[in-house]
Amino acid sequence: xxxxxxxxxxxxxxxxxxxxxxxxxxxxxxxxxxxxxxxxxxxxxxxxxxxxxxxxxxxxxxxxxxxxxxxxxxxxxxxxxxxxxxxxxxxxxxxxxxxxxxxxxxxxxxxxxxxxxxxxxxxxxxxxxxxxxxxxxxxxxxxxxxxxxxxxxxxxxxxxxxxxxxxxxxxxxxxxxxxxxxxxxxxxxxxxxxxxxxxxxxxxxxxxxxxxxxxxxxxxxxxxxxxxxxxxxxxxxxxxxxxxxxxxxxxxxxxxxxxxxxxxxxxxxxxxxxxxxxxxxxxxxxxxxxxxxxxxxxxxxxxxxxxxxxxxxxx
Amino acid sequence: xxxxxxxxxxxxxxxxxxxxxxxxxxxxxxxxxxxxxxxxxxxxxxxxxxxxxxxxxxxxxxxxxxxxxxxxxxxxxxxxxxxxxxxxxxxxxxxxxxxxxxxxxxxxxxxxxxxxxxxxxxxxxxxxxxxxxxxxxxxxxxxxxxxxxxxxxxxxxxxxxxxxxxxxxxxxxxxxxxxxxxxxxxxxxxxxxxxxxxxxxxxxxxxxxxxxxxxxxxxxxxxxxxxxxxxxxxxxxxxxxxxxxxxxxxxxxxxxxxxxxxxxxxxxxxxxxxxxxxxxxxxxxxxxxxxxxxxxxxxxxxxxxxxxxxxxxxxxxxxxxxxxxxxxxxxxxxxxxxxxxxxxxxxxxxxxxxxxxxxxxxxxxxxxxxxxxxxxxxxxxxxxxxxxxxxxxxxxxxxxxxxxxxxxxxxxxxxxxxxxxxxxxxxxxxxxxxxxxxxxxxxxxxxxxxxxxxxxxxxxxxxxxxxxxxxxxxxxxxxxxxxxxxxxxxxxxxxxxxxxxxxxxxxxxxxxxxxxxxxxxxxx
Numbered sequence: 132x133x134x135x136x137x138x139x140x141x142x143x144x145x146x147x148x149x150x151x152x153x154x155x156x157x158x159x160x161x162x163x164x165x166x167x168x169x170x171x172x173x174x175x176x177x178x179x180x181x182x183x184x185x186x187x188x189x190x191x192x193x194x195x196x197x198x199x200x201x202x203x204x205x206x207x208x209x210x211x212x213x214x215x216x217x218x219x220x221x222x223x224x225x226x227x228x229x230x231x232x233x234x235x236x237x238x239x240x241x242x243x244x245x246x247x248x249x250x251x252x253x254x255x256x257x258x259x260x261x262x263x264x265x266x267x268x269x270x271x272x273x274x275x276x277x278x279x280x281x282x283x284x285x286x287x288x289x290x291x292x293x294x295x296x297x298x299x300x301x302x303x304x305x306x307x308x309x310x311x312x313x314x315x316x317x318x319x320x321x322x323x324x325x326x327x328x329x330x331x332x333x334x335x336x337x338x339x340x341x342x343x344x345x346x347x348x349x350x351x352x353x354x355x356x357x358x359x360x361x362x363x364x365x366x367x368x369x370x371x372x373x374x375x376x377x378x379x380x381x382x383x384x385x386x387x388x389x390x391x392x393x394x395x396x397x398x399x400x401x402x403x404x405x406x407x408x409x410x411x412x413x414x415x416x417x418x419x420x421x422x423x424x425x426x427x428x429x430x431x432x433x434x435x436x437x438x439x440x441x442x443x444x445x446x
Numbered sequence: 447x448x449x450x451x452x453x454x455x456x457x458x459x460x461x462x463x464x465x466x467x468x469x470x471x472x473x474x475x476x477x478x479x480x481x482x483x484x485x486x487x488x489x490x491x492x493x494x495x496x497x498x499x500x501x502x503x504x505x506x507x508x509x510x511x512x513x514x515x516x517x518x519x520x521x522x523x524x525x526x527x528x529x530x531x532x533x534x535x536x537x538x539x540x541x542x543x544x545x546x547x548x549x550x551x552x553x554x555x556x557x558x559x560x561x562x563x564x565x566x567x568x569x570x571x572x573x574x575x576x577x578x579x580x581x582x583x584x585x586x587x588x589x590x591x592x593x594x595x596x597x598x599x600x601x602x603x604x605x606x607x608x609x610x611x612x613x614x615x616x617x618x619x620x621x622x623x624x625x626x627x628x629x630x631x632x633x634x635x636x637x638x639x640x641x642x643x644x645x646x647x648x649x650x651x652x653x654x655x656x657x658x659x660x661x662x663x664x665x666x667x668x669x670x671x672x673x674x675x676x677x678x679x680x681x682x683x684x685x686x687x688x689x690x691x692x693x694x695x696x697x698x699x700x701x702x703x704x705x706x707x708x709x710x711x712x713x714x715x716x717x718x719x720x721x722x723x724x725x726x727x728x729x730x731x732x733x734x735x736x737x738x739x740x741x742x743x744x745x746x747x748x749x750x751x752x753x754x755x756x757x758x759x760x761x762x763x764x765x766x767x768x769x770x771x772x773x774x775x776x777x778x779x780x781x782x783x784x785x786x787x788x789x790x791x792x793x794x795x796x797x798x799x800x801x802x803x804x805x806x807x808x809x810x811x812x813x814x815x816x817x818x819x820x821x822x823x824x825x826x827x828x829x830x831x832x833x834x835x836x837x838x839x840x841x842x843x844x845x846x847x848x849x850x851x852x853x854x855x856x857x858x859x860x861x862x863x864x865x866x867x868x869x870x871x872x873x874x875x876x877x878x879x880x881x882x883x884x885x886x887x888x889x890x891x892x893x894x895x896x897x898x899x900x901x902x903x904x905x906x907x908x909x910x911x912x913x914x915x916x917x918x919x920x921x922x923x924x925x926x927x928x929x930x931x932x933x934x935x936x937x938x939x940x941x942x943x944x945x946x947x948x949x950x951x952x953x954x955x956x957x958x959x960x961x962x963x964x965x966x967x968x969x970x
Contacts, residue, residue, distance in 0.1 A: 163851045168847050172854070294694060
């Protein structure tokens with residue numbers, strides 16, 4: 132097991148190097164520049180040249196990349212031009228906010244997705260199945276930011292039950308209760324699409340498993356239906372579904388950008404959008420790096436869980 | 447019912463209850479005597495010498511003071527940190543007599559040395575703190591030759607040549623006085639640890655969440671009524687409106703035109719409107735292509751239905767512009783000037799005379815940008831209007847940063863027309879930087895359409911160096927008439943800035959400068 136994990140972690144390195152090179156090139160090749168972003172529309176060519184020199188942007192690309200890589204290996208992600216603070220501070224602050232949001236969403240979409248999928252499969256073609264499928268399909272088809280705005284209108288503006296945006300109350304806020312109240316709408320909005328996807332996949336996986344001979348055997352042996360479903364069928368179906376949940380992480384992390392914009396959640400998705408429009412290369416690199424590492428690690432975790440559930444996969 | 451179904455139902459009910467238990471029955475309103483302001487974007491820096499965006503100015507003007515400030519409701523300078531001043535007859539020496547007993551928020555005294563430090567830092571390449579920049583708007587003070595601290599309460603500015611906008615520029619955020627001690631302590635990080643003399647002092651800055659400032663009890667002009675102000679960046683306009691409606695913020699600026707009516711009809715809210723020194727126009731390539739002919743430029747001004755644009759696309763949040771100078775500069779504005787009327791027939795006639803019927807035009811459009819209003823919608827409407835007179839317009843859209851990179855170096859060889867908008871504080875700035883022959887892009891200016899009229903150049907130079915306001919006004923009015931006729935631009939709109947507050951907010955008014963002045967505001 133340990134060797135397996137180490138092998139997978141080792142594979143991370145070339146992925147990350149390749150990723151950072153691609154990001155670097157893309158940002159360098161798109162038109163527009165950091166200097167104009169920092170200096171504003173009244174930037175004079177003289178000031179632009181000065182800023183470029185100061186930030187080392189007039190160096191050849193390969194030198195800029197190697198400098199960045201060298202600093203990174205010393206744990207220095209550089210200093211954001213647009214924000215004038217260390218990249219590492221900004222990235223980890225924003226990333227922890229996204230982690231809270233995306234983490235909660237993933238828990239929600241996994242729990243409800245799996246539950247809905249099981250119920251759907253067990254009551255296949257029955258009324259429950261039809262109702263669940265209906266809601267699932269609506270969930271998958273709804274644009275998340277639109278749903279977010281609708282929820283804000285209903286729960287914040289009309290009913291005044293929940294706050295419209297933000298992570299905490301801005302004056303005198305803080306604490307777990309405050310955070311949870313602010314977390315409800317954005318995490319539900321973010322979870323909706325993934326819940327639908329997981330529900331459909333679970334339903335399909337469950338149906339597949341329920342047809343198996345050993346399920347019939349278990350029933351014949353006299354096990355309660357509940358035991359059959361949860362102890363045997365579900366566990367087997369989970370093996371198929373877990374890696375798909377891992378993939379959904381990517382979609383959830385990506386979809387977080389829209390939710391972060393609509394709910395003014397100070398997350399890393401939003402940070403990246405702003406960093407790209409100001410061409411803040413160091414901030415973009417830092418953000419992409421952290422996101423990529425977490426995505427890969429999460430998928431690794433999913434694979435490990437899968438291997439634990441089904442030892443046959445270890446080979 | 448089956449155990450499975452029952453358990454599923456129970457699970458869902460529990461989740462619903464948990465949600466209910468966590469949320470309070472009705473959301474608390476904003477805290478008493480703390481003003482929560484909804485901003486359109488996250489601030490870039492809280493160092494006034496460094497910032498260029500109105501969004502940042504809105505916070506800065508409440509934390510810092512300048513030697514002078516704009517009189518309430520006007521763009522005319524009045525005393526602030528300077529009690530009075532003398533101007534030499536030749537217009538080259540300004541002596542300011544400073545207020546006594548004023549302190550920066552960090553406790554250090556405000557004096558002539560602080561003033562000298564503020565300007566030397568921006569203007570002197572050899573100043574040890576010059577690298578805490580860059581200072582993009584330092585050119586507003588390029589006329590300064592030297593700053594001398596005569597004694598603690600007296601500071602003298604010597605100019606290289608007479609420069610009429612000098613006092614007005616001193617009231618602009620770039621001229622706000624910073625605490626030398628704080629700059630020396632924080633260096634490049636000063637922008638995140640600001641210290642000024644203003645009515646509110648800095649408390650904290652939570653990235654992308656809030657900037658909190660609290661009352662300065664020792665403020666020289668009297669402590670402000672509010673305990674604190676929280677500036678919340680809420681980038682999505684719909685969310686900003688939702689926060690306003692749900693009581694999450696007390697004040698917001700730049701209300702989306704589509705939501706204005708909703709607030710106007712609701713007695714729980716107050717709507718504010720104010721003309722601003724803003725111009726939205728199309729730069730026309732006067733160097734090459736169809737627009738090199740004045741008649742074609744005028745034709746476009748006749749062909750665009752500006753009233754419809756302003757009433758329908760912008761929902762009445764702007765007025766039609768007559769010329770290059772916005773009416774907000776009341777003393778310099780030519781009242782006799784009329785906007786080009788909507789006259790497609792006249793446009794066709796002019797195009798025929800110029801032999802430019804059916805011309806194909808490349809139109810650079812941006813997706814966003816400060817003061818650009820609704821750039822894509824407006825561009826589409828303009829395209830349609832021009833099609834009605836037989837002109838075929840090809841739109842190329844760019845993201846704002848890219849757009850500036852395309853337009854500012856000049857339109858030659860690239861486009862026939864491009865959208866642009868400016869917000870300034872003096873009638874000199876925009877024409878000087880964008881309409882002079884000496885302001886072509888290759889000379890560092892913003893005359894991307896290469897308009898050139900020596901008469902206009904002469905008028906602008908004279909107006910800039912004259913110290914008599916009445917004379918300046920005459921010169922600017924003459925300039926406006928010539929430029930109106932030459933039509934280097936399609937003059938489209940002057941934005942009416944707006945804001946919404948809850949009914950509890952008192953003594954707030956919008957300023958023609960677009961700054962958010964909160965020192966007199968109270969709540970409840």
